[in-house]
Amino acid sequence: GQGTEADFAFYREDVKSREGNAPAVYQYAMTLYGMTQNGGEVGPLAAEAVPALEKELGGVDDENKAMIYEAIARLHTVDNALQKAIAAQEKAVELSKDLSRTQSKRMALFLDELKSDLEKADEPKSDEAASDK
Numbered sequence: 001g002q003g004t005e006a007d008f009a010f011y012r013e014d015v016k017s018r019e020g021n022a023p024a025v026y027q028y029a030m031t032l033y034g035m036t037q038n039g040g041e042v043g044p045l046a047a048e049a050v051p052a053l054e055k056e057l058g059g060v061d062d063e064n065k066a067m068i069y070e071a072i073a074r075l076h077t078v079d080n081a082l083q084k085a086i087a088a089q090e091k092a093v094e095l096s097k098d099l100s101r102t103q104s105k106r107m108a109l110f111l112d113e114l115k116s117d118l119e120k121a122d123e124p125k126s127d128e129a130a131s132d133k
Contacts, residue, residue: 003043011045015052022056022064029053029071036078046078066095070107073114082118089114 011032018024029049032042053068053075060068069092076085089111096104 003041003045008043008045011042012048015049019052019055020059022060022068025049025052025056026064026068026071029075033071033074033078042078046075050075061098062095063098066092066099066107069095070110073110077114077117080121082114082121086111086114086118 011028015025015028018028029052032045032049035042036046050072053072057065057068069088073085073089073092076082076088089107093104093107093111096107099107
């Protein structure tokens with residue numbers, strides 16, 4: 001449903017309480033993303049969670065960095081910031097060499113999906129193209 005300012009305040013405090021615990025911040029981010037996939041509105045929280053994830057990058061190994069970058073990419077898709085999502089997912093794919101082949105492939109497929117979505121977004125609508133003639 002629709003989040004209220006009280007809801008957003010609760011979640012902002014929740015992510016602050018997780019600072020310094022990369023798995024907990026990752027879980028928070030993926031919960032937000034999951035909410036959007038189920039039709040929920042997270043308002044400004046997706047964009048606000050990105051810096052929290054970025055803070056955790058310094059204290060984790062490459063495998064976990066890959067997962068965090070993918071979470072960042074997914075959160076950027078919530079706000080339709082596809083170029084930022086692609087940049088983050090490219091880092092995830094680059095770091096995914098230590099992940100299982102299945103995980104690495106899934107990350108590469110998500111990157112391909114993001115690039116395809118960006119191409120579609122950049123294409124002029126058929127109505128716009130017709131009106132340009």
